Amino acid sequence: DKSALAGSMFPPGFDRDTLLRGLVPGSGTSALAAGLTRVGAPYVWGAIGPDQFDCSGLVQWAFKQVGKSVPRTSQQQSNFGTPVAEQDLQPGDVVFFYSEVSHVGIYAGNGLMLHASTFGVPVQVAPMGSTPFHSARRY
Template identity: 55%
Template sequence: MPQRPTAQALRVAIVATTAAAAAALSVLPAAIAAPAPDAAPASAATVTRDVAPAANVLPAATGPAAQNVAAAAQAAAPAAQATAVRSSALSTAMAQIGKPYSWGATGPSAFDCSGLVSYAYEKAGKDVPRNSKAQAGVGTKVSKSSLKPGDLVFFYKPVSHVGIYAGGGKIVHASTSGEPVKVSDMDSMPFNSARRI
């Protein structure tokens, strides 16, 4: 059975309908044009009317509901920005596939594991520490089952390797000497922890 709309929802719908009508009327000419000289005479006088623009019709939203919407929008902005940073870092890392591994290298022509991570995040506008052990302490800890693309995934005990989660159980990483930057199954190495920047 459909739910009945709340009084607040009905007020919003009425205000929206009123605003739409006012906006439509505001684009009409202020007066109806006089008939052409050869047209039949009008039986009624031409009516003119001023119409208030829609901006003057809508009252400003106030009260707890408006405050909740504003607070939700403010809270969502940092989360959306963090998601965009992770997405950008992942894209940058994926663009390095095929480049050679070199211990201590931070790009752009060669990388080691933590060098790839710091390079990708720097290009996304976020500074992270240079080595995997320090990288394992930044951001927020996330479980293996809650990983999202762009999260950092750490391997071995103690931490000695890092990759960027690419989704679907895969990571992009600079793995080891003689191997280029590549995408690998995350489960091919012993999982240690994961962090969300």
């Protein structure tokens, strides 16, 4: 039942190797690469990894792997780094959702994000369009 609820952890056509080609150490893309190693890890509210995550815990953990200290909550993370317009998103940018900034993920290109969404759904790459976009930052 859990796997049916979760669906695929990578959307059709998602190509991790092409996405991460030309990886720059310490960049947002490097943090994305680190985060992608956690695909399939369970969502647990308040969890910061390395084996369980909530949304902001996944972002914090991924950036920590590349030497960047990021605030803990999605609201705090939404005020960190440099603002990025939605049309200028690059893989590795951090994307925020809902008017009260209650969800966060890492942009994975082509309208996709890496995120830990909710109980019963493991860390996965999913379309951003199913969640109301609020803002984005580049760390």
